[in-house]
Amino acid sequence: MTVDFHELEQAAATLDEADPLHAYRSLFHGADDPGSDVVSYLDGNSLGRPTISATEAIAAAVAQWSGRLIRGWDEQWMDLPLTIGNRLGAVVLGAEAGQTTIGDSTTVLLYKLARGALAMRPARTEIVLDTDNFPTDRYVLEGIADELGLDLRWITVDPSSGVGLEAAREAISEHTALVVLSHVAYRSGFLADAEAITRCAHDAGALVLWDLCHSAGSVPIELDSWNVDFAVGCTYKYLNGGPGSPAFAYVAAEHLDSFRQPIQGWMGRRDPFEMGPGFVPADGIRRVVSGTPAILGMIAVQSTIDLIDRAGVRAVRAKSVQLTGYLIDLTRTLLPEVRIASPLDAERRGGHITLDHPAFRDVTPRLWARGVIPDFRAPQGLRLGPSPLSTSFAEALVGIRAIAEELGR
Ligand SMILES: *Cc1c(COP(=O)(O)O)cnc(C)c1O
Numbered sequence: 553m554t555v556d557f558h559e560l561e562q563a564a565a566t567l568d569e570a571d572p573l574h575a576y577r578s579l580f581h582g583a584d585d586p587g588s589d590v591v592s593y594l595d596g597n598s599l600g601r602p603t604i605s606a607t608e609a610i611a612a613a614v615a616q617w618s619g620r621l622i623r624g625w626d627e628q629w630m631d632l633p634l635t636i637g638n639r640l641g642a643v644v645l646g647a648e649a650g651q652t653t654i655g656d657s658t659t660v661l662l663y664k665l666a667r668g669a670l671a672m673r674p675a676r677t678e679i680v681l682d683t684d685n686f687p688t689d690r691y692v693l694e695g696i697a698d699e700l701g702l703d704l705r706w707i708t709v710d711p712s713s714g715v716g717l718e719a720a721r722e723a724i725s726e727h728t729a730l731v732v733l734s735h736v737a738y739r740s741g742f743l744a745d746a747e748a749i750t751r752c753a754h755d756a757g758a759l760v761l762w763d764l765c766h767s768a769g770s771v772p773i774e775l776d777s778w779n780v781d782f783a784v785g786c787t788y789k790y791l792n793g794g795p796g797s798p799a800f801a802y803v804a805a806e807h808l809d810s811f812r813q814p815i816q817g818w819m820g821r822r823d824p825f826e827m828g829p830g831f832v833p834a835d836g837i838r839r840v841v842s843g844t845p846a847i848l849g850m851i852a853v854q855s856t857i858d859l860i861d862r863a864g865v866r867a868v869r870a871k872s873v874q875l876t877g878y879l880i881d882l883t884r885t886l887l888p889e890v891r892i893a894s895p896l897d898a899e900r901r902g903g904h905i906t907l908d909h910p911a912f913r914d915v916t917p918r919l920w921a922r923g924v925i926p927d928f929r930a931p932q933g934l935r936l937g938p939s940p941l942s943t944s945f946a947e948a949l950v951g952i953r954a955i956a957e958e959l960g961r
Pocket residue numbers: 657658659660686688689734738763765766786799
């Protein structure tokens with residue numbers, strides 16, 4: 553096979569010129585930095601690049617810490633998890649104010665929300681989940697099932713696909729207390745029909761908890777209009793909050809009065825500074841908070857929410873679909889021996905794809921050494937997660953070309 557790389561480069565340049573979001577790339581650190589050793593960053597779904605505005609926002613937060621000291625809590629920090637939560641809800645989650653808060657890790661929030669949800673269905677005995685959900689989701693639910701004596705009803709999925717409506721319908725029954733699934737599958741990128749599965753769960757009298765880690769910031773989400781009960785997600789992936797930035801939790805307004813989470817800390821109590829006897833949950837979403845929130849960790853997220861607000865979620869999704877489609881086309885042209893272990897139908901595909909080949913375990917460190925950064929998912933998957941606001945088509949081409957070279961083509 554002869555491939556005209558010059559022609560491919562021209563085509564990538566044309567796509568970048570026509571891309572209405574191309575200018576956003578310059579708002580990120582490192583994207584076009586000649587001093588960076590990274591020539592193709594394809595792991596925006598694991599750790600997004602930092603925005604330049606985040607540097608300024610973090611510096612301002614440190615200045616506020618230095619100048620306001622303890623007064624900062626009263627003046628701003630106490631409300632920040634809810635303020636950023638509301639912004640995230642409005643711009644990214646399709647959630648009215650008062651239902652979203654930032655804090656803890658996704659793992660911890662999954663535990664808190666799942667336990668709280670299960671307490672609302674005490675007579676039911678099953679949690680529905682799937683075999684290819686992210687490990688933490690499976691482990692947390694295994695622990696809760698042990699703790700409460702509940703049964704796990706596993707949906708067995710093909711790792712190159714995901715949980716379809718039919719499979720969900722078969723698993724959900726009058727015994728189901730809670731359904732916990734990922735909106736976008738971390739491995740294949742399969743985009744679940746969250747609205748239809750939520751309806752199906754509700755028809756059976758069950759509650760749903762969606763994990764939005766791989767969809768928030770890349771795929772349109774309408775939690776309120778889909779009638780979702782609970783949701784959690786990361787902020788360090790497409791929301792570029794930085795390593796270990798705290799996660800978000802959504803509890804639908806209709807559940808807030810009855811919702812009780814298991815880690816009753818002082819920050820989730822009514823009037824925390826009264827330090828009174830006994831736990832009385834705070835009103836509203838604040839009751840999801842347990843201890844002192846990680847203020848510095850949540851600052852950078854705001855910068856990306858602003859960028860998404862400006863760009864528009866639809867434009868972000870359009871670029872994301874175009875990028876994954878482009879990676880698929882390039883894979884077919886340059887890597888014909890590689891299997892595409894992700895949905896080919898853009899309607900059912902989130903923001904990343906996985907390629908499958910037995911050589912990828914060995915190839916990945918060689919790619920990293922040359923500044924081409926996808927990630928490896930056992931047993932033999934190479935996951936490519938372009939970030940719609942910061943990845944260019946030219947960068948995607950550099951990545952696939954390097955993979956082809958490493959496979960000896
Ligand atoms: C990334 C990811 C997580 C990560 O959880 P942490 O508590 O932040 O480590 C959880 N679930 C899914 C689906 C993810 O993609």
